[in-house]
Amino acid sequence: xGRDMPPWPALEAFVAAARSGSFKQAAxxxxxxxxxxxxxxxxxxxxxxxxxFDRKATRALLTTAGQHYFDRLRPGVDSLRAAMSEMRPxxxxxxxxxxxxxxxxxxxxxxxLPLFCEKYPDIDLQVQSVxxxxxxxxxxxxxxxxxSRDPLDRLAAAPLFGVDAFIVAAPRMxxxxxxxxxxxxxxxxxxxxxxxxxxxxxLRAFGCAPCEAHTRLLFDSIESMYQAASAGLGLALxxxxxxxxxxxxxxLRIVGPQSxxxxxxxxVATTQRALQHSAVRxxxxxxxxxxxxxxxxxxxxxxxxxxxxx
Numbered sequence: 092x093g094r095d096m097p098p099w100p101a102l103e104a105f106v107a108a109a110r111s112g113s114f115k116q117a118a119x120x121x122x123x124x125x126x127x128x129x130x131x132x133x134x135x136x137x138x139x140x141x142x143x144f145d146r147k148a149t150r151a152l153l154t155t156a157g158q159h160y161f162d163r164l165r166p167g168v169d170s171l172r173a174a175m176s177e178m179r180p181x182x183x184x185x186x187x188x189x190x191x192x193x194x195x196x197x198x199x200x201x202x203x204l205p206l207f208c209e210k211y212p213d214i215d216l217q218v219q220s221v222x223x224x225x226x227x228x229x230x231x232x233x234x235x236x237x238x239s240r241d242p243l244d245r246l247a248a249a250p251l252f253g254v255d256a257f258i259v260a261a262p263r264m265x266x267x268x269x270x271x272x273x274x275x276x277x278x279x280x281x282x283x284x285x286x287x288x289x290x291x292x293x294l295r296a297f298g299c300a301p302c303e304a305h306t307r308l309l310f311d312s313i314e315s316m317y318q319a320a321s322a323g324l325g326l327a328l329x330x331x332x333x334x335x336x337x338x339x340x341x342x343l344r345i346v347g348p349q350s351x352x353x354x355x356x357x358x359v360a361t362t363q364r365a366l367q368h369s370a371v372r373x374x375x376x377x378x379x380x381x382x383x384x385x386x387x388x389x390x391x392x393x394x395x396x397x398x399x400x401x
Contacts, residue, residue, distance in 0.1 A: 098134065102164065105161070107120055109161040110161075111226070117151065119221045141157075141160075169229055169230065187233050189216055189219070189233065190221070190227075191235065193312065195333060195357075198333045199335075207373075239355055249375075252332070255392075256293050256329065258345065259326070259327050260278075261320060264325075267346070272299050278326045279325030282309050283310055283313060283316060284311045293328055313333050326346070329343065331385060331388060
């Protein structure tokens with residue numbers, strides 16, 4: 092076992108995998124292939140002389156020794172990353188790293204980014220879909236848009252918009268409002284696996300107990316769910332701003348007056364240290380302003396959902 096310091100790439104790979112709990116996410120965050128990440132972790136295990144991850148687990152599950160090592164190592168790695176970030180404050184040194192989910196980027200923010208790039212031509216952006224609020228603290232991401240049911244108190248975070256859910260369907264599937272919510276049992280219901288199935292909570296909010304007749308097709312992407320709904324595969328719950336493009340071009344329409352504010356909200360978040368950089372502040376204020384516009388448009392949609400169902 093070596094007594095010198097282990098190589099930095101091996102430490103970085105270990106901390107990223109331990110923090111995220113996923114070898115796949117860690118490899119993507121570090122812009123590595125899965126085998127390259129594995130080799131780095133194996134290098135570290137050879138250096139320290141103990142196994143750090145449970146090889147039988149399907150995810151990045153730390154051994155007892157690995158957890159102890161991670162707890163001792165994490166503060167130092169985070170401090171080192173923060174120091175490196177402070178030495179590279181300008182946007183032209185490296186791209187500004189923005190984390191936002193793939194679907195929300197496609198359906199909301201990406202079409203708006205030309206406005207940002209036109210105003211700030213010297214800021215290069217790197218948009219990535221993998222990451223958690225913890226990756227901000229680790230210095231792997233500069234700024235992020237996250238959904239959370241609780242305020243992100245440990246970060247510099249501001250709420251963007253809440254999540255109001257209403258029924259949408261393809262016009263060819265349902266060209267008129269639902270007479271009664273009980274009629275939902277006649278249609279397949281499209282739902283999400285992440286952040287978790289939402290139809291049951293929505294139905295309970297209106298006094299309707301979910302039943303086996305509510306056939307659900309599950310998707311891991313809200314964009315895929317709306318594509319399926321626009322193809323007539325079932326009814327979905329619409330969330331602004333993700334559903335807005337489908338409503339605007341007529342692929343989906345609102346088919347009920349009921350709207351339920353789901354627990355949680357979307358936040359724009361960064362660290363107080365990162366917020367000292369002008370490039371981070373510029374993107375922060377841009378996202379916050381566009382999030383405010385989403386909230387206003389959502390209020391207009393909700394105002395249109397008045398009166399009893401026809």
